Amino acid sequence: MTRLDTAISDVDALDRLATRGSPIHRLDPRAKLVVTALFLLTVVSYPKYNVVEMTPLFLYLAALLALGRIPALMLARYLLLACPFALLAGLFNPLIDRQVVTYLGPLAVTGGWLSFVSILIRFTLTVSAVLLLLASTGYVAVCAALGKLGAPRLLVIQFLMLYRFIFILTDEAERMVRAHSLRNPDEPNPPLRAWGSLAGHLLLRAYDRGQRVHTAMLARGFDGTLRLPQGFHWSMADTLFVAGSSGFLLLARYGHLATRIGQWTMELAA
Amino acid sequence: MSHHIIEVKELEYRYADGTAALRNVSFRIEHGESVGVIGENGAGKSTLLLHLNGCLLATKGTVRVGDIPVLRDTLKQIRRSVGTIFQDPNDQLFMPTVEEDVAFGPLNMHLPPEDVESRVHKALEAVNALHLRNRPPHRLSGGEKRTAAIATALSMSPDILVLDEPSAGLDPQARRRLINLLDGFKHTKIIASHDLDMILALCPRTIIMHQGTIVADGATADVLSDRNLLAKSGLELPLGAQGCPICNAKHPEK
Amino acid sequence: MHMADALISPQVGGAMWATSLGLAAYSAHRLKPEMTERKIPLMGVLGAFVFAAQMINVTIPATGSSGHLGGGMILTILLGPYAAFLVMFSILAVQALFFADGGLLALGCNVFNLGFWPCFVFYPLFKKIIGKSPTHGRIMTGSIASGVLSLQLGAFCVVLQTLLSGISELPFGAFLLLMQPIHLGIGIIEGIVTAAVVSFVWQARPELLELSADSKLEPAMSLKPILVTFAIVALLVGTLLSWFASTHPDGLEWALFRVTGKEELEASPDGLHAAMAKLQEKTSFMPDYGFPETPATQEPEAEQPATEAEAEAWPAISAGTSVAGVVGGGIVLALAVLIGTLLRLVQRRQNVAVS
Numbered sequence: 121m122t123r124l125d126t127a128i129s130d131v132d133a134l135d136r137l138a139t140r141g142s143p144i145h146r147l148d149p150r151a152k153l154v155v156t157a158l159f160l161l162t163v164v165s166y167p168k169y170n171v172v173e174m175t176p177l178f179l180y181l182a183a184l185l186a187l188g189r190i191p192a193l194m195l196a197r198y199l200l201l202a203c204p205f206a207l208l209a210g211l212f213n214p215l216i217d218r219q220v221v222t223y224l225g226p227l228a229v230t231g232g233w234l235s236f237v238s239i240l241i242r243f244t245l246t247v248s249a250v251l252l253l254l255a256s257t258g259y260v261a262v263c264a265a266l267g268k269l270g271a272p273r274l275l276v277i278q279f280l281m282l283y284r285f286i287f288i289l290t291d292e293a294e295r296m297v298r299a300h301s302l303r304n305p306d307e308p309n310p311p312l313r314a315w316g317s318l319a320g321h322l323l324l325r326a327y328d329r330g331q332r333v334h335t336a337m338l339a340r341g342f343d344g345t346l347r348l349p350q351g352f353h354w355s356m357a358d359t360l361f362v363a364g365s366s367g368f369l370l371l372a373r374y375g376h377l378a379t380r381i382g383q384w385t386m387e388l389a390a
Numbered sequence: 391m392s393h394h395i396i397e398v399k400e401l402e403y404r405y406a407d408g409t410a411a412l413r414n415v416s417f418r419i420e421h422g423e424s425v426g427v428i429g430e431n432g433a434g435k436s437t438l439l440l441h442l443n444g445c446l447l448a449t450k451g452t453v454r455v456g457d458i459p460v461l462r463d464t465l466k467q468i469r470r471s472v473g474t475i476f477q478d479p480n481d482q483l484f485m486p487t488v489e490e491d492v493a494f495g496p497l498n499m500h501l502p503p504e505d506v507e508s509r510v511h512k513a514l515e516a517v518n519a520l521h522l523r524n525r526p527p528h529r530l531s532g533g534e535k536r537t538a539a540i541a542t543a544l545s546m547s548p549d550i551l552v553l554d555e556p557s558a559g560l561d562p563q564a565r566r567r568l569i570n571l572l573d574g575f576k577h578t579k580i581i582a583s584h585d586l587d588m589i590l591a592l593c594p595r596t597i598i599m600h601q602g603t604i605v606a607d608g609a610t611a612d613v614l615s616d617r618n619l620l621a622k623s624g625l626e627l628p629l630g631a632q633g634c635p636i637c638n639a640k641h642p643e644k
Numbered sequence: 645m646h647m648a649d650a651l652i653s654p655q656v657g658g659a660m661w662a663t664s665l666g667l668a669a670y671s672a673h674r675l676k677p678e679m680t681e682r683k684i685p686l687m688g689v690l691g692a693f694v695f696a697a698q699m700i701n702v703t704i705p706a707t708g709s710s711g712h713l714g715g716g717m718i719l720t721i722l723l724g725p726y727a728a729f730l731v732m733f734s735i736l737a738v739q740a741l742f743f744a745d746g747g748l749l750a751l752g753c754n755v756f757n758l759g760f761w762p763c764f765v766f767y768p769l770f771k772k773i774i775g776k777s778p779t780h781g782r783i784m785t786g787s788i789a790s791g792v793l794s795l796q797l798g799a800f801c802v803v804l805q806t807l808l809s810g811i812s813e814l815p816f817g818a819f820l821l822l823m824q825p826i827h828l829g830i831g832i833i834e835g836i837v838t839a840a841v842v843s844f845v846w847q848a849r850p851e852l853l854e855l856s857a858d859s860k861l862e863p864a865m866s867l868k869p870i871l872v873t874f875a876i877v878a879l880l881v882g883t884l885l886s887w888f889a890s891t892h893p894d895g896l897e898w899a900l901f902r903v904t905g906k907e908e909l910e911a912s913p914d915g916l917h918a919a920m921a922k923l924q925e926k927t928s929f930m931p932d933y934g935f936p937e938t939p940a941t942q943e944p945e946a947e948q949p950a951t952e953a954e955a956e957a958w959p960a961i962s963a964g965t966s967v968a969g970v971v972g973g974g975i976v977l978a979l980a981v982l983i984g985t986l987l988r989l990v991q992r993r994q995n996v997a998v999s
Contacts, residue, residue, distance in 0.1 A: 124700070157748075157749075160649060164653060164654050164657060173969070173973075179976055201744055202743070210812070216815070224967070246650060247747065250741060250747060259738075259741065272665070272668050274684075274730060275672060277684060278684075278731060278734045282738060283486065284486060284688060288692065289696040293697065293699070293700060309703045312837070315702035315703075315837070315840060319837075320841050323844075324852075326690055327722075327849075329689050330686035331685070331686070333482075333688070335476070337494075338469070340546060341495055341499055341546070342494075343498065344681035347498065378975075379969045379972050381971075381975050382971035382972025385971060
């Protein structure tokens with residue numbers, strides 16, 4: 121089954137990006153986490169009919185994506201992966217909200233279409249921001265930063281342990297599914313009985329592995345608290361990054377940048 | 391340096407359902423010895439090894455590491471002096487990166503950060519794996535996983551190394567590198583394996599287990615050339631001790 | 645269905661993050677070190693199991709449809725509610741990060757919707773139905789009942805969260821009528837699938853199922869503190885939200901207004917804002933840029949709806965400002981592309997120079 125396969129190679133490809141070097145990569149993970157959270161909050165705080173004033177956020181994101189050397193193809197793939205959901209969720213807006221709110225030349229724009237476009241913009245911005253965070257920081261560092269910022273310890277440990285075993289378990293699952301489909305070439309998915317036993321076996325194997333890992337942990341002195349050595353170094357660049365980003369986000373959110381630039385341009389043209 | 395000694399006396403272990411996994415197992419391993427433990431599947435090799443670091447506790451009999459008996463209260467000391475390398479390195483590498491995995495043991499020993507760092511460096515250096523330091527385990531080859539797993543045990547500065555099937559699943563060259571690596575260690579070593587040629591190369595002494603008991607304990611050269619004994623225990627002559635299929639001459643590995 | 649960043653308001657996202665993190669902290673607190681020592685590796689591998697098993701689709705007999713494992717219930721059965729909740733949190737986090745399922749801000753919602761109900765509320769029901777001596781029938785009934793109920797409430801939460809966020813236009817009733825039946829179907833399938841795994845484990849290794857039922861290993865479930873906390877949080881959030889919605893349609897703007905003491909930021913006379921104000925002054929000398937006839941705003945269908953939210957959200961509609969906005973937005977977007985490309989080029993040059 122290719123689904124397991126692609127899932128894990130997606131995860132791996134994203135994490136590989138995090139091993140590259142760039143000014144964005146070098147920032148403290150905590151700084152990036154905080155700025156990403158602020159960015160997401162800013163995006164979703166826009167009123168639902170506001171479309172044009174969100175465009176400055178693209179400016180910011182595009183600069184960071186380029187600085188972070190995130191390949192455009194990866195971004196496109198990531199957006200594509202998630203877009204059916206956003207489309208589905210927004211599709212009802214034009215149907216339900218038919219109030220005309222403005223005219224663009226001969227074109228009557230309804231509130232529904234405006235909020236639909238706004239949803240698409242929100243979707244693009246939030247998804248790209250998460251991709252940027254992950255691809256420039258790496259999953260493990262994001263988790264460690266979460267821990268440093270006060271997330272429950274056990275939760276952070278669980279994030280890390282899950283990540284480690286996803287690679288092993290999906291691999292095992294893939295081998296089992298392959299063995300099944302080789303003997304049942306006509307059935308794409310295992311029927312319920314076969315699935316139950318397949319997943320059951322996978323579960324038992326996982327359980328046994330859990331116990332072996334436990335033994336291996338005990339053998340190295342594990343006592344129930346996981347100690348993480350990873351230390352971060354907050355530098356001036358991080359302070360500047362957080363301050364600059366916050367400033368820009370505030371300006372973008374409340375400064376009516378796009379309208380001003382538009383008016384200014386038209387004034388020049390006139 | 392008496393703490394490099396392992397002494398097992400009349401060890402017996404029964405599973406929760408009452409089946410005996412080990413019966414009347416006794417041996418003594420001296421400082422700096424390298425001992426191979428061989429036997430068919432289910433002979434009790436892994437169960438025996440789990441007693442040496444206290445992951446299993448004896449139902450009857452005693453296990454002593456140096457002067458310390460392996461008991462619930464002494465586990466901390468025991469595990470510090472006995473480094474175990476498990477059969478599947480995937481079970482042993484559970485942290486996000488090799489570095490953190492190697493640091494796991496020292497951190498549990500509550501060492502200061504500088505000491506942890508120097509131990510991690512030394513352990514990785516000892517297995518020639520400094521370049522793997524920041525890699526996540528899922529991006530290591532089988533041989534690299536094995537060396538990383540060995541480093542995780544070395545970082546605790548054990549006196550004794552216990553290895554379960556260290557050469558399983560390695561390609562010939564990775565296996566050769568592993569044998570050379572282990573040969574260079576001065577620790578007391580106990581190696582359970584089906585790879586009789588590796589045992590022949592690494593261990594002057596060999597213990598054969600069969601159905602939970604020891605059926606032979608002696609010089610490897612003698613034990614591994616006893617065709618009848620090996621056959622009875624579900625084993626066969628090491629390839630190196632068999633005739634060459636082409637020229638019919640014998641080429642022991644070492 | 646996952647809640648998505650694009651549909652969420654900061655208030656709802658923030659409140660649900662706080663709730664989910666609170667539940668996670670509470671769960672972590674309830675898991676004593678002597679339990680975590682044994683459970684930490686198991687939580688890791690079982691989380692990975694659910695992650696992998698969710699990707700193996702199954703064909704449901706007689707329907708021809710396919711479904712997959714939900715995860716919350718099976719994890720609770722094997723690990724107990726507290727550990728299971730943390731595991732669900734981690735699975736959803738990985739999905740949000742790597743597959744853009746829902747998004748980071750909506751993660752709090754999704755953890756609550758998909759983790760809270762099966763782990764804390766309907767697991768006791770499952771246990772009650774299964775009883776001391778499980779049979780296939782009981783396992784099936786218990787799994788389906790708890791699966792359906794968990795998903796019904798989860799879906800209801802999605803509707804509520806969407807509604808409170810106010811980004812989607814779907815009216816409450818219609819959305820509810822859409823979501824609940826769909827999730828009835830999904831819940832039944834998830835229940836059947838869960839039952840298939842539980843039955844298998846029950847036959848192969850019954851001791852694993854007894855593990856979390858054993859009161860020696862797991863402290864007795866106390867729902868009360870959780871429900872009380874939840875009720876307080878819900879009440880608080882609800883009150884706050886409705887107040888926001890009625891008086892201050894845009895929460896952040898209102899908060900900022902409180903902080904700065906001014907309705908609009910650019911009205912402040914110093915620094916950047918002063919420059920902004922000047923710019924605005926300058927532009928306001930100019931007559932309307934739009935179409936001189938600008939009848940659009942006078943037309944009845946262009947009249948603003950009565951709700952304050954929309955009046956505030958789309959202030960001072962005129963074709964002129966709209967056009968300016970569109971022009972400005974277009975320029976900014978073009979600038980975004982330009983900056984991105986330039987930075988990339990500069991970096992490529994640097995790389996070449998280095999190598």
